[in-house]
Amino acid sequence: MQNMFLQAEQCELVKIDVYHRVQGDVVLECIHLDHDREETIFRVMFNTTYVRSRILMLNRDDVDVMWDARNRMPKNFRAEVLFSDADALLSTPPPPPPPPPPPPSSRATLPQITAPFFKEFEHLKIQLEDIKSATDNFGVNKFIGSGGFGKVYRGEVSHSNGKSMCAFKCLDTRYGQGEPEFLKEIMMLSDYKHKNLISLLGFCDEGGEKILVYEYASNGSLDRHLSSNLLTWRQRIKICLDAARGISFLHDDNGSRQRVIHRDIKSSNILLDESWNAKVSDMGLSKTGPANQPHTFVITRNIVGTPGYCDPQYMNSYTLSKESDVYSLGVVLFEVFCGRLCCTYSNGKLDKILVPTWKKAYIEKKLQDIVFKNLTKPKDSTSLEIFSGIAFQCLQEYREDRPKMADIVEKLETALEFEFRSEAAK
Secondary structure, three states: OHHHHHOHHHOEEEEEEEEEEEOOEEEEEEEEEOOOOOEEEEEEEEEEEEEEOOEEEEEEOOEEEEEEOOOOOOEEOOOOOOEOOHHHHHOOOOOOOOOOOOOHHHOOOHHHHHHHHHHHOHHHEOOHHHHHHHOOOOOHHHEEEEOOOOEEEEEEEEEOOEEEEEEEEEOOHHHOOOHHHHHHHHHHHHHOOOOOEOOEEEEEEEOOEEEEEEEOOOOOEHHHHOOOOOOOHHHHHHHHHHHHHHHHHHHOOOOOOOEEEOOOOOHHHEEEOOOOOEEEOOOOOOEEEOOOOOOOEEEOOOOOOOOOOOOHHHHHHOEEEHHHHHHHHHHHHHHHHHOOOOEEEEOOEEEEEOHHHHHHHHHOOOHHHOOOOOOOOOOOHHHHHHHHHHHHHHOOOOHHHOOOHHHHHHHHHHHHHHHHHHHHHO
C-alpha cells in the first residue's frame, strides 16, 4: 500500500476518499489503476499531526500531506493526490458517496493551498531583499554554520518585534529536509513559545528561497563548548536544566496543547545566547500527539534522528515516544559531563558510539575515568552525583524505567541548588 501511494509512476491515483476517523487518525480509501488499467481499492491510515485554522498536516511513514480543509484539493509533497470531500475529514460519521474528482486542470497548486496558511502568518513575513541586505547577499563573512535544513547566516533585520541581530536558516533540500519541515517549523514555533525554545521572528517565501528567521544565539550551539575550560560546572548544570525545561514544555503532561516529541535532541540543537541561557532549536522533524493522554507514541516507518542520540527502542521497534527524547537528553547530559561528543569519527564516517562506555563507567562507579579532565572542580560532590544519576536513568533500556522530563527538571534544579549553596559558603 505504501508503494501504491507514494510511487505515482507505478500507478495512476484516481481518487482518495475519506473512509472514517479513529481517535484522531484518518483512514483514506484509495483507488488506483495499474498499467493494465485494472482498478484496485485499498485503505491507508494517516495520523493527523497538526490542525490549525482548518489546515491539517497528515502523516504516514514520515511523509507529510498538507491540506487546507477549506478547499477540496490537498497537496502531497511527493505526489499530488485528490480528496473528493474535504469537509468530511472533520466529521466523525463516514461521508456520503463522493462526487467524481474534478479534471486535472482544476487541481490546486501548492501556492493556492498554502496561501491561507501564509495569510495567517502575514505578520511574520520578511522581504527577501531585506534579508539579502542583512547578510551581504549571503556572504561568506555572514555564514555561521549549516545543518539538516541548510546553511545559516547572521545579520540585523527588522521584524514584527523590532530590529535585532537574527539567524537566517535557508532551506536546501539536498540536506534532507524540505517544504514540510519549513511549514511545520513555522506552525510549531508560532504555537509553542517558551524562554528555553528558540524564537521564530519571521520567514521568507519569495524568489525561490525559503528562509526561517530566528533570534540570534551569539554563543552558538552547545556542542562547540563541550570541551571548553571556561564553562564551569555550575554553568553546565544550568544549560542542561534550561534544555530540560524547554523539552518538558513540549511534552506538557497537563496542558491542553498537543504534546510534541522533538525527535532530534542533541547538543548541536541546543543554542546558547549571550548570557549562556540554553534554547532548544530545530523543530522541523518533531511529531505531535494528543494532549491529556497517559501515553504518547507514534509508529513510523523511517528512523529519523542522529546516530548516538537515537533511542535504541525507537530504532528497533520504529515506535517513537516522549521517552525517546528523554534518552537523547541523557546522552547530552553525559556529553556535558564528559566534555566530548557521544560519537567518534574516522575519515568522515561514524567510528564509535561512546554511550555504552559511559553507562558501564557509571555502573562500575568509575566516573573519574570519563569525567572531563579540565572541568572546574564542583564545590559540592552531591551535585555531581545527582547529575550523573539522572543522566544514567535517562539511558535505561526500557522506556518505563526512564524518568519523565519534569522529573529531570526537578533533579537538575536540585543539583544546581547544591552547587549554588556550596559556592556561596566558600
